[in-house]
Amino acid sequence: MMRLKRDFSLHWKNYLILFLVVELSLEVAVIPLFNAWTSLLLNLGAIPYLSYTNALSLVTSHPYITLGLLLELIILIICVFGQFALILNGVVLIRQDEFSFRAILKNTARQLRQLDPLGIFFFAGYFLLIVPFSGIFFSSPLLSKVVIPEFILDFLLQKPLYATLISIFYLAIFILSIRLLFVLPLMLFEKVKIKTALAQSWQLTKNKFWSYTLKLLKISLIALITNLGLTGILYSIQLGLDQTSPLSALIGGSINVTLLQIGSFLISVWASVALLQLILPTNVPLATYKSTKKSWLSKIAKPLFALFTLGTLLGNGAYLVHLGQTPLIISHRGVDAKNGVQNTIPALRKTAQAKPNYIEIDIQETKDHKFVVMHDENLKQLADLDTSPQELTLAQLTALTVHENGHQAKIPSFDEYLSVAKQYKQKLLVEIKTTKRDSKNMLKNFFDTYKTTLKQNNHELQSLDYKVITNAKKYAPTLNAYYILPYNFIFPQTPANGYTMEKTTLNDSFVTQAKLSFKKVYSWTVNSEEDLKKAAFLDVDGIITDNVTEARWVYHNFNANTSYANRLLDAVILLPE
Template identity: 95%
Template sequence: MRLKRDFSLHWKNYLILFLVVELSLEVAVIPLFNAWTSLLLNLGAIPYLSYTNALSLVTSHPYITLGLLLELIILIICVFGQFALILNGVVLIKQDEFSFRAILKNTARQLRQLDPLGIFFFAGYFLLIVPFSGIFFNSPLLSKIVIPEFILDFLLQKPLYATLIGILYLAIFILSIRLLFVLPLMLFEKVKIKAALAQSWQLTRNKFWAYTLKLLKISFIALITNLGLIGILYSIQLGLDQNPLSALIGGSINVTLLQIGSFLISVWASVALLQLILPADVTLATYKSTKKSEAVT
């Protein structure tokens, strides 16, 4: 109920926050990474980059490999920055102090003060939860980090491998729940990585199923709402298809409405999930009014 009231009051700000971050990544950040990769591949006369030529790339093009590794490190930092930007934005919107200047200022300060080990943890954490990244945290920067389907298909056909994959996914899911609060603690409480791991483990002790059910509830509501929207628009389109002109115009409008509606549902689910990892029993120092703190300084 509290989340519903908060979202209904601030949905415009949440929409602006996610839209600006998403567009910034799509228009500016991702093209830069694509250009960097293309430049490195052209310098090494490498036709393509995949797991099939990874070994030859390392042995034959060490400098190109270093350049790609540097790109990966910067990519991870950018994903962390995206997470921090959105989390800071959600906090400031809840405080009725939403401004991109404050969001950028808080994020820059947090990144400067972050324990270097935190970046490595963040990298491992998100690489681990890639199978669940669409549920917990979605980033267009991670869209190309996927396990090839034919490898999964081959492994799933073998009972032993399929069982091991199932156990691995279950272990990853359990870890992702138990470590939910590590990153917020590091960002807002300035807790070192070791202490943040221990505190998150303590906070989720005896609460694994409670948090799991909350996550499943949010995901289920988002899924059902999205399916409902698709069903409604599809029914409307069936009626419009009786006339070629109305079918064309209606199809264009329905596709646009579907994209807007799906984005709104995605924003709601993301806000709900992010607010879940900012519970009331965790004291977050930077929740104090930004305006008040600036006035003091």
């Protein structure tokens, strides 16, 4: 660790430049190119959106577009590999005091040409194994969407068997990540094949699993404690500045948030360098002196960094005074903090008193072509009856009692729910759930029956099924209809009025594109204080939440408390996103 400390103190500026240039190059050039490529392919195929729901039809109906997307995926994997190789080569050259981007690019290009093609594809999975704490040590904006949506994890973790299997899986991943720690450096610098690299890494880490685990833990703890210490110091300073004039507090706040960002980035660079030096070949020597050579990069580094810092300062000033809009608060499945059974009348009556802007409900078609308020495709969980709503008549369904969170209630018809909502002047966001068992004219019958009522009471629609959106625009063009996206692959081009996006992959780029396209964005399911603040900062139009009362409390305090010190703490959560 002393060796690392000496090396980092000598070369921290070069390390900072290396990581900053690579990161900015990806964000400003590479990622926009990939987005443009995807959009071009979808436009050529007249494909309005990309999701798992249309994956099969994409393959069967658009083979050439599919091949183009697969080629894009291959190049993406190569770029991720290239990012890691660039940084690793940069660290090696900095250690040898021979840092130049020309040399880094030359070495990386040579290594890619010499690499076994299978090695690049192996890296796609290997990246998920090499760093258990990838957010601290190494992350790539190219893989920012490679995450499991939170609603899927929540569903799986509620099942004891799945929760156990997931725990075993992550434990196995952690063990493999330690045992395969040296695979990529061996492939890059020793020019060995995958099989040999795997065997050698396994041998190098033999009987050293806990040693390397403790080293990684130590690096993580140092980074965490340093970050907390920096945040605490700047927060204390800002508390004092908040007692001065508004202008001084704002200027001081902008500087402190900028220092926090730069400091946090430098800490993450140190942690990444610490990991990379841990896995580098031992025959790479360390430089023990400061170079007196001045490269062109060194000459422009200071003005470039000054320009970057000035832009960051101005951006942080805007952040401190602009809190984002308070989004519409939408009750998820008609409940507020488990105050009743989802999608039932008693829960509606209680939740309406909390005055959400909308109450979101789910409806399905019944055996006799009526509509019932129900989310699940099977009644087993709520009614202890192993059947679907489509196999029972409306009369049979409304006679059933459902149980949840210590409450019980009858299953309501859609007509009954609409009637009670009208009594409370409560607007609804109606999700139409479709199944293979629905009648042929289900959507036409729905709109013929309900479009006037929905429009008169300012209700809105949403659905995971794209056919619902196209039919809504056909039969009820003035009714607001939102297409539900569980994953943010690429911004869609659809006739929907907006998009209901699962919060895990929702980002500011998607929201910005939506605003430029005059589309609204609802985020689901937003429950924690942290997620509620993120949603406001992203300027989404609405949040779908299980906790209406808490959401109102969070947004009230968020807007009422103008302390820049508190904004600085929020920046730890909000600005990195």
